[in-house]
Amino acid sequence: MKPATAGILGVAAAALAMEGVVRAGWVSPLVVAPPSALPEAFRRMWDEGFILHPALITLAQAFAATGAAAAIGIPWGYVLWRRPVLGEAYTPWIGAAFAAPTVLLFPLFLVLFGRGYATTIFVGFIAAAIPIVLKTREAFVAVPKVLLDVGRSFNLGEGGLVRRVAFPAAVPGIFTGLRLGLIYALVNIIGMEFLIDFGGLGRIASEMYFRFEIPGMYVAILLIVLVSWIFLAALTRLETWLRPR
Amino acid sequence: MLVVDNVTKRFATADGGVTALENLSLEVSKGRFVAVIGPSGCGKSTLFNIIGGLVEGYEGRVLIDGQPVDGVHRDVGMVFQEESTFPWLTTLENVAFPLDVAGVPKAERLERARALLRLVGLEGFESRYPAELSGGMRQRTAIARTLAFQPKLLLMDEPFGALDEQTRLLLGDQVLRIHRELQQTTLLITHSITEAVQLADEVVVMTYRPGCLKRLVRVDLPRPRDSAIVSSPEFGRLVAEVWSDLRAEASRGMQDIESHRKEEIS
Numbered sequence: 031m032k033p034a035t036a037g038i039l040g041v042a043a044a045a046l047a048m049e050g051v052v053r054a055g056w057v058s059p060l061v062v063a064p065p066s067a068l069p070e071a072f073r074r075m076w077d078e079g080f081i082l083h084p085a086l087i088t089l090a091q092a093f094a095a096t097g098a099a100a101a102i103g104i105p106w107g108y109v110l111w112r113r114p115v116l117g118e119a120y121t122p123w124i125g126a127a128f129a130a131p132t133v134l135l136f137p138l139f140l141v142l143f144g145r146g147y148a149t150t151i152f153v154g155f156i157a158a159a160i161p162i163v164l165k166t167r168e169a170f171v172a173v174p175k176v177l178l179d180v181g182r183s184f185n186l187g188e189g190g191l192v193r194r195v196a197f198p199a200a201v202p203g204i205f206t207g208l209r210l211g212l213i214y215a216l217v218n219i220i221g222m223e224f225l226i227d228f229g230g231l232g233r234i235a236s237e238m239y240f241r242f243e244i245p246g247m248y249v250a251i252l253l254i255v256l257v258s259w260i261f262l263a264a265l266t267r268l269e270t271w272l273r274p275r
Numbered sequence: 276m277l278v279v280d281n282v283t284k285r286f287a288t289a290d291g292g293v294t295a296l297e298n299l300s301l302e303v304s305k306g307r308f309v310a311v312i313g314p315s316g317c318g319k320s321t322l323f324n325i326i327g328g329l330v331e332g333y334e335g336r337v338l339i340d341g342q343p344v345d346g347v348h349r350d351v352g353m354v355f356q357e358e359s360t361f362p363w364l365t366t367l368e369n370v371a372f373p374l375d376v377a378g379v380p381k382a383e384r385l386e387r388a389r390a391l392l393r394l395v396g397l398e399g400f401e402s403r404y405p406a407e408l409s410g411g412m413r414q415r416t417a418i419a420r421t422l423a424f425q426p427k428l429l430l431m432d433e434p435f436g437a438l439d440e441q442t443r444l445l446l447g448d449q450v451l452r453i454h455r456e457l458q459q460t461t462l463l464i465t466h467s468i469t470e471a472v473q474l475a476d477e478v479v480v481m482t483y484r485p486g487c488l489k490r491l492v493r494v495d496l497p498r499p500r501d502s503a504i505v506s507s508p509e510f511g512r513l514v515a516e517v518w519s520d521l522r523a524e525a526s527r528g529m530q531d532i533e534s535h536r537k538e539e540i541s
Contacts, residue, residue, distance in 0.1 A: 176357040179329055183353040184373040184424060194376070198363045273363040274404070 063245040068252070071245035080234050080246075081253065088219065088230030089257050091147060095154030095215040096261075100208060103159045107166025107207070108192075117167055128160045133221050140226065150222040150229050157218040158211030165210065169203020170196060201273040205265060212261050220254055231257065276460050277303040277326070277428050282335035283485075284321055295321040296333070297485035303428070303462050308454055310463045310471035312521065313481030313489075314528035319464045320356070322486070323432040326462065327353045339428060352426030356433040360405040360413050360420070366392065367401040369416050373424040384423075391419040394456065396449055411435070411442050415449065422457070429461045435470070444502040447473045455499055468521065469505060472496075472513045480520045483528040490520050 031039075045065040051057050052064040059067070075081050110117035133153055143149040173196050181195040223232025231254050238246035284296045295318040303309045313319050324330040326337055328347040337344040339351065360369050367388050374384035392398055395415040405413050414434050421429060435443040447470060454461060454474075465471050471478045478492040494513055496504055504510050 174357065174359075176355050176359045177361065179353070179355065180359050180361075182329060182347050183327060183351075183421075184376050185347055185349060186376055190376065195361070198361070201363070 060242070060244060063248040067245040068249055071243070071249045075234070075246055075249055080237075081249075084230040084234045084250075085253050085257055086230070088216075088223070088232070088254070089260065091151050091154060091219050091230065092212065092216045092257065092261060095151045095219060096158045096208065096212045098151075098155050099158035099162050099211050099215065103162030103207070103211065104166050104204060106159075107163045107168075107204075108170060110163070110167040111170035117171075121164065121167060124160060124163055128164065132156050133218050133225075136222060136225055145226055145228055147229065149226070150219050153222045154215035154219040158215035161210035161214060162204075162207040165207025166200070166204050169200035169207070172203060173199040198273055201269060205269045208265055209262060212265065213258065216254070216258055216261070276305040276307075276340060277462065278336070278338040279322070279326065280336040280338065282322075282325060282333055282337065284318070284325060284330070284333040294485035296325075297487045298335075299481075299487050300335075301479050301488060301491075303460060305460055306458045307477070308461045308463070308475050309477045309479060310465055310475035311479045311481060312465055312468060312471045312517065313486060314483050314521065314525040315466065316528050316532070317481045317483050317524065318486030319466070319481065320432055323353070323430060323464050326428075327351055327430055329353075350427035352421035352424045352429050354414070354418050354421050354429070354431040354434045356436050358405075358410075358413060358437075360416050362405050365402050365404055366397060366408065366416050369405070370419045370423050372420060377424075388419075388423060391423055392416075394422070394453060395419045410438055411446050414438070415446070418450075418453070422453070422459070427460060429459050430464075431461065432464045433466060434463075436466070440469075443467065443470060444473070444505065448501045450474055451498075451500055468514050468517050472510060472517065473500070473502060473505060478513075478517055480517060481524070483524040483531070489524065492517055492520070 048062060049064050049066055052059050052062055063071070072081065110121060136149070136153065139149045139152055143152060177195050177199055178191060181191045186194060219229070220232035220235070223229035224236045225232075227233055227236055231250050235247050235250035235254075238244075238250055279299060279301045282296055282299045283294065285292050285294045299318075299322065301309070301311070311319055311322065321330060325333055326344065328344050328351065331346070339348055344351070360366075361372065364372065367385065370388035370391050371384040374387060379387070389398075389401065392401060395418055397412060397415055397419070400408065400412065405416065408416065418429075418431075418434065435446050438446065450461075451474060453459065463471070463474060472494055475494050478494060480489045480492060481487065482489045492513065496507070496509060496513070
């Protein structure tokens with residue numbers, strides 16, 4: 031059996047189990063929506079404009095936050111590798127900041143940026159930048175010295191060495207950081223949308239929650255998973271293009 | 276061709292410093308194959324890095340065709356002990372890499388890379404990635420890549436060290452064939468006595484730390500050779516001769532390492 035088929039079958043089995051548990055009355059449908067109720071909820075939400083536009087808004091915010099985090103985080107991680115003193119000095123602090131629930135600072139961001147996309151994207155950016163910085167540094171540190179020596183032995187200068195040897199060698203580690211960054215950005219953006227009742231799928235989930243439309247809330251959560259899947263698949267494509275093996 | 280003249284290299288350590296090489300001198304004439312052998316810790320890899328220009332701050336001189344080596348030298352091609360092929364490039368792209376760096380046009384560099392892959396017996400594997408090759412094939416790719424650079428001196432640091440004895444003997448045949456076809460001046464760093472005697476015209480035996488020249492053994496086995504030569508009485512005599520010089524140094528090295536371990540434990 032192909033892995034993709036096995037994955038689909040596993041999800042289908044989980045949905046069937048959920049359906050059975052709700053129909054048997056073991057769990058209230060007010061708590062867990064039976065999967066069979068989701069298509070109808072989806073149709074209703076589509077008619078109300080609660081699907082495509084919010085999903086695109088969340089996708090765009092996650093893209094902007096992760097893109098900005100990558101644009102700053104990858105060079106930052108590179109500098110922490112190139113300047114080992116800086117790396118040793120700041121990596122523990124950045125690592126500690128990783129554990130901080132920055133989303134809880136949302137009142138501060140609301141004051142600074144107002145109730146709008148700037149706030150949600152900024153929260154996503156902070157959450158994404160930290161793992162990208164850490165994983166980029168880690169990826170460069172892990173480049174085998176012998177590969178750099180090979181480059182030097184072919185008279186590659188420092189710029190060529192980074193561009194043609196260190197960076198391609200570090201690509202898998204850098205993409206691990208990008209994937210983590212994307213996930214953290216998405217979680218934090220959705221959380222912010224939920225908290226401030228603004229934006230895309232997080233706002234929709236919040237609205238369904240307060241309307242007691244449990245199937246609608248589950249649809250919103252599934253859409254969040256879909257957005258994440260689209261983004262991760264695109265990253266995998268990009269990684270394969272940059273480094274086939 | 277290559278002259279190593281009175282080279283001494285010291286490294287600073289927490290204990291005050293260690294002398295890796297002391298007054299080491301050796302010469303490799305054009306087209307010759309010289310092997311350097313010594314016990315672990317005798318400074319073989321330090322010598323490799325000094326000749327390759329990757330280590331600086333030593334006393335003495337290293338000359339290639341009379342020109343001092345100061346940093347990485349265009350005329351020295353290095354094959355490393357560790358896995359060193361680029362995993363993101365195909366075999367062909369790996370071999371063409373130094374030509375690409377040198378700005379050789381694409382069609383020419385690919386043609387030259389294909390010819391070198393044929394030379395090392397990897398025809399048909401051009402589009403494979405290193406992960407799809409065996410350890411021996413990867414090292415042959417690394418050798419072909421270094422040869423693409425057209426170095427005057429091929430410098431190899433235990434290129435088959437991680438491989439089993441049978442594969443090493445067979446790959447030795449390939450190295451002999453390459454040497455015969457290209458008349459490539461070669462300096463091989465190794466810890467394998469059979470490999471040194473199988474391949475080289477001369478074997479430089481080094482002392483344990485500080486590494487210096489203990490003896491030069493001339494290998495007068497007829498060329499062309501192949502791995503079948505290991506069964507000849509003359510081969511056995513030469514191996515015994517090298518081992519008789521090396522044995523005392525290897526014992527000294529082992530005792531030194533063990534006493535350091537004891538100190539660390541106590």
